[in-house]
Amino acid sequence: MIANLNRYAATLAGIALLLMAIVGALDVVGATTGRPLVGTHEITETLMVIAIFMALASAQQRNAHIRVELFTRQLSPSLQVALSVFALVCSLACxxxxxxxxxxxxxxxxxxxxxxxxQLGFPVWPARMALALGSTLMVLQCLREIFVGLTTRSRAEQP
Known part of the structure; x- marks a missing residue:
């Protein structure tokens, strides 16, 4: 279920990116003809928040966030899982x-x-809702991965 929600949210993020590109292109074309698109800044701001926050949980699910493994590669698998769970708990809290x-x-x-x-009276709530919804999806994804990490670690420690 979480995977499906993440996929829908990531699709929405992709649509937001596409719309940002279209709005930007229309603004450039409009500016060259003396009629720039009204509200480009406000629309792009809102779409940017949607694009970023709606894609967070999907990136976490695919393990696509930046990770430095220079030292952790040298650790035992159970310690790697423990550090991963600790990082997930920190992410969950934030x-x-x-x-x-x-x-x-x-x-x-x-x-x-x-x-x-x-230039354009634009409601603030869509961007705030995208931030809240994307963060909530990230919390759910972190909880899922913490559970998986803890069960993996407990299985690895069994004789």
Missing amino acids: FALIAYFGWSSTLRSISTGEFRQG
């Missing part, structure tokens, strides 16, 4: 805080009708 405050901020933004000032 993303749980981001998710908590992200959801709080999203609900506040929706209830107050918060808009970003700029």
Whole structure:
């Protein structure tokens, strides 16, 4: 189930990247003809948050985040798993805080009708919701991997 949610979120991130490219291209074409696209900055800002946060859990699931293994390669497999679980717990704590405050901020933004000032009055809540949802997916992915890591470690320690 988490894998499917991550895939849908990553698809949404890809769509956001595609839309950013289209909006940027339209703005450049418009600027050369004297009519730049109104609200390009605000739209791109929101799409950037969607692209980044909606892809986090999928990258974690595929083990695609940057990792320095210079020293950990030399450790025993059980110690490597233990360090990996520790790193996941740290990630879980950070993303749980981001998710908590992200959801709080999203609900506040929706209830107050918060808009970003700029060329185009743009609601703030979609970007905040993407941050909160992506962080929540990352928390779920970390929990899943911690569980897998702990069960793997306990199996490795059995005689």
